[in-house]
Amino acid sequence: MRFDGLYLAGLGSWLPPATTTAEAVRSGQCSAETARKSEMESVLVAPDGIAPPEMAARAARVALERSGVARGDIAVLLHATLFHQGYDLWSPAAYVQRAAVGGTCPAIEVRQVSNGGMAALDLAASYLLADPARQAALITAADRFDGPDFDRWHSDPGTAYADGGTAMVLSSTGGFARLRSLAVVGGPELEGMHRAGAAFGEVEMRDRQLVDLDAHKRSYVAEAGMSQTLAAILDGQREALKRALSDAELELSDVDRLVLPHFGRRRLVSNYLRHMDVPLERTTWDFDSRIGHLGAGDHIVSLEHLVRTGGLQPGQTCLLMGVGAGFTWSSAVIELLETPDWAS
Numbered sequence: 052m053r054f055d056g057l058y059l060a061g062l063g064s065w066l067p068p069a070t071t072t073a074e075a076v077r078s079g080q081c082s083a084e085t086a087r088k089s090e091m092e093s094v095l096v097a098p099d100g101i102a103p104p105e106m107a108a109r110a111a112r113v114a115l116e117r118s119g120v121a122r123g124d125i126a127v128l129l130h131a132t133l134f135h136q137g138y139d140l141w142s143p144a145a146y147v148q149r150a151a152v153g154g155t156c157p158a159i160e161v162r163q164v165s166n167g168g169m170a171a172l173d174l175a176a177s178y179l180l181a182d183p184a185r186q187a188a189l190i191t192a193a194d195r196f197d198g199p200d201f202d203r204w205h206s207d208p209g210t211a212y213a214d215g216g217t218a219m220v221l222s223s224t225g226g227f228a229r230l231r232s233l234a235v236v237g238g239p240e241l242e243g244m245h246r247a248g249a250a251f252g253e254v255e256m257r258d259r260q261l262v263d264l265d266a267h268k269r270s271y272v273a274e275a276g277m278s279q280t281l282a283a284i285l286d287g288q289r290e291a292l293k294r295a296l297s298d299a300e301l302e303l304s305d306v307d308r309l310v311l312p313h314f315g316r317r318r319l320v321s322n323y324l325r326h327m328d329v330p331l332e333r334t335t336w337d338f339d340s341r342i343g344h345l346g347a348g349d350h351i352v353s354l355e356h357l358v359r360t361g362g363l364q365p366g367q368t369c370l371l372m373g374v375g376a377g378f379t380w381s382s383a384v385i386e387l388l389e390t391p392d393w394a395s
């Protein structure tokens with residue numbers, strides 16, 4: 052979809068300390084093989100005692116402060132998550148709202164796996180466009196990938212999972228950057244990839260097993276075929292990219308920077324870079340490889356990094372490309388209008 056009147060007014064994050072891959076290998080948390088393939092420098096690991104909704108609330112306060120948007124003007128809060136937020140049958144989105152925003156707007160959790168942040172942006176954009184009286188939306192994302200049932204290094208080898216909270220304020224009245232286009236494409240034929248080899252409820256519900264996406268993927272690919280699986284992944288990715296670039300009236304070569312999912316290097320190449328004529332330097336890999344995969348928050352934190360460090364200059368465009376189990380793929384074009392005062 053093409054947009055003319057939607058703006059990014061604020062970005063924020065709450066990022067815990069990094070554990071280097073070398074430390075993770077030394078402590079036995081990460082195998083040398085996984086470390087070698089991923090080429091990750093480090094991943095962010097949250098200290099004990101802070102739950103994802105609190106991480107999101109801290110990021111939201113930063114984004115709101117930077118945006119100058121009054122909390123009473125937030126028309127909707129969308130909180131994107133992948134994993135445990137702390138309690139069952141409880142609203143983490145409402146926690147973020149009570150802790151960071153207040154007010155009486157709807158606070159809704161978006162479960163779109165790693166495309167959750169981009170899906171929330173898509174929903175927020177449509178929500179604001181539906182009523183001119185709606186001035187702003189708050190998007191948050193936060194997870195922590197630890198605990199007895201997830202291994203941040205080996206539950207999905209090829210992607211090293213990181214803890215942290217991110218937030219974005221989308222505005223229909225103004226901001227430092229413009230959302231020029233956004234496309235989200237679904238591909239349900241791939242949904243089995245993250246559950247294959249285990250019947251519903253047999254594994255997940257009875258006694259929490261360690262999440263082992265690699266086993267599910269191996270089982271799925273054994274039946275579907277690797278080349279067919281990769282082809283289906285690329286089809287959806289390309290469709291979302293084509294729509295977003297077309298709506299922004301740009302070619303991929305026109306785009307100044309790219310923010311891709313924080314995959315390990317090998318998976319980033321096999322799923323993205325090998326098929327796109329884009330040098331690694333135009334991506335945020337150097338930064339991403341020190342963060343890890345924040346689940347639904349990769350794009351917010353890497354865009355914040357680009358803006359804060361001057362990696363994106365006024366007039367330049369940044370392409371955000373997301374993907375989530377399902378699958379869903381997203382692409383968005385952001386144009387920086389001015390360097391905000393919170394950037395160095």
Ligand SMILES: CCC(=O)NCCNC(=O)CCNC(=O)[C@H](O)C(C)(C)COP(=O)(O)O
Pocket residue numbers: 163164165166207208209245268272280281284317318321322374375376
């Ligand atoms: C589960 C978290 C989530 O939503 N992640 C985003 C969706 N997953 C992806 O886009 C990754 C898709 N690609 C893969 O899983 C792998 O590249 C393949 C296609 C299974 C090949 O395995 P590899 O050689 O990378 O280990």
